[in-house]
Amino acid sequence: MWEGLDVSPHKTQTVAYVRVSSTDQNLSRQLEAIGPVDRVFEEKVSGGSRTDRTALAECIRYVRDGDVVRVASMDRLARSLRDLRDIVDEIARKGATVMFVKEQQTYGRDAEDAMGQLMLNLLGAFAEFERSLIRERQAEGIRIAKAAGKYLGRAKKLTPEQVDDARELIATGVPKTVVARKLGVDRATLYRALAGTSFLTTALEDPGQAAPQ
Known part of the structure; x- marks a missing residue:
């Protein structure tokens, strides 16, 4: 009756999700931190919203029960705390686990417990705060450079x-x-x-x- 049917259990996989914030960055550093995996989902151009991130959507569709999604750091998976929670929840609902290499944190089905939610919120908020500080430092550096006449910006062309x-x-x-x-x-x-x-x-x-x- 079962002849010819594949009834073997699902072989769990470890996949990687990597993302760059600008077109002049590369993915090699993230891949090196993540280590060997069965499949890589690459977001080569940073998207302004979830709808722009096709590799992330493909990754979430792909994973199944028991799979592990490795990410170099929380800020590579999400741009805000709300997005971070939503994405982790989506992956966890499929029975998969998210592992953040930099933060050394893993979230899966138990991410809904009180301690898991607390750690996710704390680390996610810190990552969001860190990004804000970086943007502020960049803006301040540009202001100082402009005041000193050293900021070039886009090369000016003559008419x-x-x-x-x-x-x-x-x-x-x-x-x-x-x-x-x-x-x-x-x-x-x-x-x-x-x-x-x-x-x-x-x-x-x-x-x-x-x-x-």
């Missing part, structure tokens, strides 16, 4: 009209350093603009002359 003005000033003998300061850019930006415009102008007026020899 064609500004480049024409720069050429006229330089032609009258005004030093390029002074011209750059007047336009609010550094010398490298001015030089690039002058070189680019010069090539474009030459190409439009005499394509043969502009072509590389």
